[in-house]
Amino acid sequence: MHSLLSRTQWVIPAAVTLALVADPIAAEELKAGAGAERRFPPSYITTEGHRDVKPEEWTDPRICGQCHTYQYEGWNGSMHSNAFKDPVFQALWALAEKADPNMHNHCGGCHTPIGISTETVEFHPDKGLHGSFSAPEVAEQGVSCDVCHTISGNNLLKTAVLEHGNASYVLDPGNTKRATLENAKSPYHETAYSEHHASSDFCGNCHNIFHPGNNFPVERTYDEWKYSIYAQNDIQCQDCHMVPVEIANKVADTLTRPKDMDLTDLEGFAGLGGPWRTFRHKHGFVGGNAVLTSVMKAEDPDSPEALGRGSNYEEAVKRLQHVASLKLETVKVDGPLHQVKVRVTNERAGHHLPTSLTEVREVWLEVVVTDEAGHELLRNGTLDDHNELPKDAVVFNAHAVDANGQHTSLPWEITRFTDVNTIPPKGWKYGKYYFNVPDGAKEVKVIAKLHYRSFGQHLADLLLGEGAIKVPSVEMVSLEEVYPVEALASASAAPADEHH
């Protein structure tokens, strides 16, 4: 167990280590953060009144689920419920902890808020491939009902970047549960209305992560949203991630909030014995991470707490398959040389595509061009025999480097991105390819596919062991066009217009 004392003991050497890459002001802040107000540095977690809190003060989600079963069923098996148990996260966190003990609270602050605020997370360096973590059962439930519903505020103005992030929330465990229903009453607990819970600012406390040493914005989901057309239209995270994908699609297409739509699908009792509500939020918070739920293969209906519920996976796949569109343009350049341009548009994500850990996420194009006889004229972006992307694939992600300018996928090593190729909300980017049309060919067929996976095979091998899993991909969208060669000859390559 990490006591407060042991925490302060490592803060100073850790800050010295970080000074190699960090802004000295940030390092000073880190040291200052070990004081009374900021007790869990480098995270920005505080408790109401800076009081000590214990795991017993939080309610197990299985208790909540008995009255709020609709919400529990959505949450159970979600990424939030697996935030601590996720073996990929555990392995990454273990490596981080060994490299820099600051990462204990930095990562845990959002993956086990109860464990960090109660200082009950234990690190077992010799367990598993890289080490693993344990915590009291209620803390191992990750981002559970009572974590969010006992958050009483945020520490936005106390962060080094004056923005939400790095667990910048205030916890107030106890009998009062906070949510967005103004007239809620419960025979079991007190209730309080919280506007905070209805806004993206709430989510931004964890879905916006900057490096605790050098303040580089590593995960920028909240920032991406904040400067998007979604924010301009008052569309909040909850409007897409707390409704089924079909409604989320309508939100994105019309930039209208669900509460302003004429919906009947989400009616019901929000709690047992409570009044009928015209709108119930789903609590799966499904995004694009379909990998974990897929690889865990724990869809045992008799074990509802098991990782990887099928419904969560299916919803994630549906979201991925509705988020983007493709457009093809094929032209003759010179002689037999032709160009195919694939435009990828982020139609329905209110943040970049992909988002979060963009240096490890992989959204990429696979393009195959053949003639009428089936001869391949071009192939790009097909995974190799080792389930890896070819070097020349067009990938929409970020390229991160460490203090020495060397490529890294490990968040605590990042000092900057040398290339950012993610696609902003309602924006688009291109993949451009060239191929030669052989003499006598009459037509060419172009097939373009957009794929997603949460991380590449090399990272899975590093974290879980060589060959432990084969990282699955999801085909997000595909498009096929057949062009008569004669028609291509009459077109010429347009000047590059990918200024977005």
Add this chain to the structure above:
Amino acid sequence: MKRTVILSLGLLTAFSGAYAAEEEEIEPFVWSRATLDLIESGDAARGEEIATKQKCSKCHGDNGIAEDDESPSIAGQVPAYNFKQLVDYRTEVRESMDMKKTTRRLGLQDMSDLAAYFATLPPEPPEGKVEPPLLVTKGDMDRFLLPCQACHGKKGEGLGFEVPALAGQKIDHFVEVMTAFQEGDRENDQYGRMRFVASQLTEKEIEQIAAYYAAPPTEEDEEE
């Protein structure tokens, strides 16, 4: 789709004025705005007429209070609960040969009227001889058991629109219902909530809870 069926059938029977709809096609129960409206539209006076014609008193007593210890008392019961049970019997989601036969010719509006009628009758008060067990007042967090009163009301009078009253049932009936949930013989509880609760309880605990909520046993039973 289901909501539409429930609403349209409800309107049909309401306009027909006849309680004994001929083998009406009824969809399994689903909570919806239309279902709520149907339940709220229950006509107690009409429900009394239907109860008389259907001879509900044969099992449930003259005033909705069972005259033997195995049958449920339905007086004062939350109407949404009784309505749902009738639909569940009719659609065979809940099994009972007697109730299947009884509900066969009932339309949805009939069921709503019956539920409204029995809700107006005063329930039999609990015997009040037994102190509430801790499971009723505190629950058992180690087994993820909420106190019974958190959902069923301070005195077992039911809660909100849909949570049934427990107070006033006979011990034998209470135990039989809980055992059915425990053994999976009854599966019409939404989300399996009561199946979970019952699965965590011992036989003795079920009897203790039943004794707390129970009305006095029937005279016949006392003599045995």
